[in-house]
Amino acid sequence: MTPKLWMTIAGLCLLTACGPMNNGAFGADLIKGRLSKLTGTAPAAQPAPAPVPDLANAAPGDILLVTIMSRNAVAPLTKIAQNGDTVTWVSPGQVSMTLKDGILIATRGLNEDLMGADVTRVRSALAARGGSANRTHSYLDSEDQIILRKVSCIITEDGADTIAAATGAREAVKYTEACTSPEFVFSNIYWLDTPGGTIVQSRQAVAPMTGFLQINPL
Secondary structure (H helix, E strand, O other), X not given: OOHHHHXXXXXXXXXXXXXXOOOOXXXXXXXXXXXXXXXXXXXXXXXXOOOOOOOOOOOOOOEEEEEXXXXXXXXXXXXXXXXXXXXXXXXXXXXXXXXXXXXXXXXXOOOOOOOEEEOXXXXXXXXXXXXEEEEEEEEEOOOOOEEEEEEEEEEEEEEEEEEEEOOEEEEEEEEEEEEEOOOOEEXXXXXXXXXXXXXXXXXXXXXXXXXXXXXXXX
């Protein structure tokens, strides 16, 4: 990996770490359930450590640089499984996330995880350069029971924007997904390589306690 590319990756870390977590903030009602889980003392099984991503020799598309914006924590994630357009990634610290055509549908290993999400209509709206979409998110409550949250979203095209990519600054088309439900509101942001095209950067909501992830493919 060239020095210029290393400097660009470092710049991405700085740029993504400074974003506000609560821009389009979640409500607080779902936070209460997971707080009680954090005080438990039962030992957890220790999984085998994930491989450290080989940034120097990684092929394009094999690494994600992900920022947990509420913690200003940045980590590279390695692709570990793929089924069609659904891809699962894992960090050396065993945080994993699953994307469907670039849209977050599940996480594991965070304070509060997105257990699953139906985002089919979101991707269709992005492909159409805007529109409405319904989401369904699932979370665990304090009794480890799955709770569902139905969310209504409006996707709008915001026009051309310049983003910092691993290969340098690049032009992209920015989209905002504004979502509401009785329990919370949030806004996701996507940058696509062309109008309605491939997601090349995003800021996506996980859950009320965890906040947002900034996702940059390398």
